[in-house]
Amino acid sequence: MNRLAPSLLATLLANRNDEAAARATLLDAQARADALEPWLRAFVHRPDRYDFGDARARPLAGVPIGVKDLADTADMPTRYGSPAYDGHRPERDARIVAMIRALGGTVFGKTATTEFAWRGPAATVNPWNRAHTPGGSSSGSAAAVAAGIVPLAIGTQTVGSIIRPAAYCGVVGYKPSYRAVPTEGVHPLAASLDHVGFFARSVEDVAIAHALFVEGAPQAVESEAAWRDHFPRGTSALTLGVVRTPFWDELIAPHQRSSFDASLRKLSGGGARIVELDYGADLPQMREATLTILAVEAYRAIGDVAARAPALMSEHMRLLLAEGEAMPLARYQQALLLQAQVRAQSAALMQGCNALVTLPASGEAPHGHADTGDARFCAPWSLMGAPAVNVPSGWSDANLPLGFQIVGAFGDDAKLLRVAARIEGMLKFEGRVVTD
Template identity: 55%
Template structure:
């Protein structure tokens, strides 16, 4: 691995934002790295031969920053296939909302990254940047891998269940899932509107915080200077952390559990108090309600396409749609009511603490490319729409990354990012 890319980009970006040559050199480095790594990594579905508009980008907040975008998200100048052969060579008529924001702020869409089929479980060809025999996770497989391989400093993905947090943990990068609804999903193919989030990947919390400031909080003035940035964003040590293991803790393997305990001990050694908390509703109840909503809404969103093109839809997708078609209307209504009621009480899940923490996955990336891994430990936070960040926290015995997940109350995105920046600086350097 090349660890040069693991330094935060934000300071360099601010210092050189008016330098057209610097904007161009960033793209040149990204192209060279992609040419070197992507033939094996297979993170991209499309990369343009040229990236126009570099000169006009100078002076804007993202100043020519190469950003990879998941192929679930529409780009008017690049094919968008949603991970499905049904849409091979499809060219949208307009950019998705998040893509429009990226371009307006000077960011360069470097290319489109592999997604599982319609963001569900049928994997694409992407491999894990740490070991090609292991999954990168999904559904934002290519976005996580492209950042993990050092090709781009920032990538955009989506999460319905665990599709940002889990692949970020598997690929050894930072993953940030905002509060549900904070980033418009217009132009991203829906899997389940009640659960779909737009999220971000980077190697450092500061850089996903940059994405938050410019693309989510829409405060480009925060990156006008280093002083402005430091006034807007700085690591912040919490006073108290709630620890949530849930009744499904045994799904986490021994290495993930040991890494989690060691990470907690390091944070405690820095003076933070920790408290063991339980979810107000047992996790299997939340998972069942989440699956009910996902199944029904996936059937509504994808069912007509699958019916028209049954030969171009995977068996995994057909099974999801069949489950959705069979859900009684009353069960779906009850699941939606539970989601609404619990989401309104998200602050209560923190138990009076500044944040809560959990594992982001059951362990390191599983061997094999036929499955994208277990999203159990992401489910509650997707269901509740609470912002979550995973940071690299160590490595398993086989060398694959392990992560540590931090969760905040709804709309407390800036705070959870500040806490995550402190935690990333406090935990042992990821090497």
């Protein structure tokens, strides 16, 4: 079996000032992708060859990074998951892609996305069981990291498209606060909700991505000591607020309920104070507002393409666009008003807790590939634009991963990542290796 991609931190430190090591990292990723891609189908495009920069010059030199095929790449096709864009080659890179290249990273390939990041599924399968979905819409990015092909991949989330596939594939997913990472050059689904974020195999690795792409602090990863100073982990007791949504009793699978409660016991045993919150916001109303904004803005972003090529749109997309076209303007404006209100109140809604904890999904990845899963457990935090992290927390009886979602206040991303790193350490998830 080809070697598993090491952690992002290990890759950065090994490659620094060592061009041979950086080249070896890329070759290992190619070999692993060649072995797994015939059945995994995480990528829709990989280049025949890679340009390779000076390992001494930039922090991400030699690091292979998967980029969701919603983000423009001038040197690779960009299809947005839709046959309406077969053969499309953008004129310039998306901002996130330009940032990767400026930092010396290698765009290893374009990862599969659902149709325009909505529900029309990609061809990717779950790396732990090929009969199950990897989730969506960032299907390929989650699967590529879970399979150990790349240490970091770019995803997007409008409702649940980073957190949910991260949970289904057993990796860390990090959705930063709204617009913390630029969205220019990323095809919109709903501009008021769209986020760019990251997949990796540890909270530390997504925190490195945060330092590089959000804080713009490449010096933070010049050495392990520099990184430890930049990303200190507190020692004071955590207070974690449990948010059990109104959908809890109706939708949560028994194995997910048991895993979540077991995680709370571990956290309590590790010294965290667990508080059951009566959350001070109307979560069903927030979900409805999310779906209203989504429908209207999807129609604005994709309606013209659908009108030109209706036969190339899935039934999922046609229904969404029809809903958006028919949506009363007053309802959309009310949804935007609610969004502004909950974002402004996000710190107060934490009720003095260091973070909120809840579920990323109703259970393990659903069987089959026609459905990418239910996003309602992510919708409130996407509407709010609050930062969220999924950490793997266990395995179902069917040997599929289960997740644990951690949410912070809007704009308080660095604090959330420090809390999530401590939670990850207390949960002690037992990782596994995807094989042929």
